[in-house]
Amino acid sequence: MKVIQVETEEQLNDAFTIRKKVFVEEQHVDVEEEIDQYEENSEHFVLYDENNAAGAGRFRILDGKGKVERICILPAYRGKGAGKIVMDAIEQYAAQQDVHVLKLNAQTHAIPFYEKLGYKVISEEFMDAGIPHKTMEKRI
Numbered sequence: 655m656k657v658i659q660v661e662t663e664e665q666l667n668d669a670f671t672i673r674k675k676v677f678v679e680e681q682h683v684d685v686e687e688e689i690d691q692y693e694e695n696s697e698h699f700v701l702y703d704e705n706n707a708a709g710a711g712r713f714r715i716l717d718g719k720g721k722v723e724r725i726c727i728l729p730a731y732r733g734k735g736a737g738k739i740v741m742d743a744i745e746q747y748a749a750q751q752d753v754h755v756l757k758l759n760a761q762t763h764a765i766p767f768y769e770k771l772g773y774k775v776i777s778e779e780f781m782d783a784g785i786p787h788k789t790m791e792k793r794i
Contacts, residue, residue, distance in 0.1 A: 655708065655736060657743035660698035668707035669698045676726035683783040688724075696723070697747060703731065703739050711740045713747060719791075720748040722758040741771055745794055754794055762786045 660666050670689060692714060701709035707781040709727040713720060722744055729734045748756055759782060760768050765775065768790050777789035 655701055655703050655731075655739055657699050657701050657740055659743075659747065660700060665700055666698055668702075669700045669710040669712070672700070672707050672710040672728060673724055675728060677724075677783075678747055679731075681783075681785065683785070687783050692723075697745055699740060699747075701727070701731075709736050709740050711744055713744050715751065716755060716757075718753075718755075720744075720753040720756040721749070722748075722756055723759070736765060738771065749794055753794075755791060757789060759787045759793045760790050762788060765790070769781055 658665060660669060673688055674685065677688045677700050678685050690787070693712075696712040698712040699711045703738040707728075709725075711725040712723050714723070715721070722741070723742060725737065727740070732763045745756065756773075758768065758773065760773070762779060765788060769775075771792070773790035773792040776791045779786050779788050783788070
């Protein structure tokens with residue numbers, strides 16, 4: 655499996671397709687909430703298994719910190735290290751941008767995954783798109 659930073663319309667569509675499958679279809683997030691006003695100002699990443707898109711994520715810089723968002727993996731690839739591959743690629747990109755603190759809003763069920771990657775919870779629980787989350791941060 656390999657992560658690419660999106661460069662073409664086709665790759666961006668792959669990212670959106672994965673996000674819609676996971677967040678809209680599986681988790682019932684409203685599509686207008688999922689595809690938002692930050693898409694054009696974000697760097698997008700897609701995980702491919704051969705030629706099949708398997709996961710996605712996006713990154714943007716906000717108030718001097720890297721904001722990791724929309725991390726999602728198709729069900730068939732979960733529990734196989736795919737999420738870590740996506741996160742590693744985003745963290746490497748952030749480091750190249752001279753960003754040393756990363757922040758994300760984790761769905762509470764995913765907190766143990768992010769903790770294994772070195773993220774720490776820094777907020778109380780809050781609701782986003784009807785799903786409980788906590789903000790997490792990591793220094794790289």
